Amino acid sequence: MRATKAVEKANTKTREELTEVTRKLTLYESGAAIKAQQDATAQSFWAKQGDGFKDFLLPNGSLNLPKIEELRKADPESFNVRIRAAQDLDLEVAEMYKLFNGLTRAALSTCAAPKNQILISCCMLRR
Numbered sequence: 585m586r587a588t589k590a591v592e593k594a595n596t597k598t599r600e601e602l603t604e605v606t607r608k609l610t611l612y613e614s615g616a617a618i619k620a621q622q623d624a625t626a627q628s629f630w631a632k633q634g635d636g637f638k639d640f641l642l643p644n645g646s647l648n649l650p651k652i653e654e655l656r657k658a659d660p661e662s663f664n665v666r667i668r669a670a671q672d673l674d675l676e677v678a679e680m681y682k683l684f685n686g687l688t689r690a691a692l693s694t695c696a697a698p699k700n701q702i703l704i705s706c707c708m709l710r711r
Contacts, residue, residue: 611687618681625677629670637666 623645630640
């Protein structure tokens with residue numbers, strides 16, 4: 585009886601470790617998909633900041649450095665607020681991707697925001 589419990593305990597630990605390794609591998613393999621979501625959201629975000637920001641990102645997703653410098657000089661305070669918002673959004677997009685694809689330890693039921701609120705927020709970004 586003791587041996588059976590010891591084996592069950594060892595098997596449980598091994599399954600938990602395997603689950604964690606599988607999650608980490610899947611997260612690693614999802615890097616390109618996460619980056620694609622972040623890029624699409626960034627394009628949408630900057631396009632909605634007004635005509636002055638429409639060329640902020642180049643078609644390949646890289647930064648248009650001369651345009652950035654021009655915008656920074658024109659209104660440094662507003663520019664800094666937008667940059668901070670874009671950085672926060674970038675992090676949120678990655679976290680939402682991980683959450684909705686089971687790549688985080690947090691369960692939807694323990695998330696601070698209700699599932700439908702997160703989905704609504706995500707959909708609003710796509711408009």
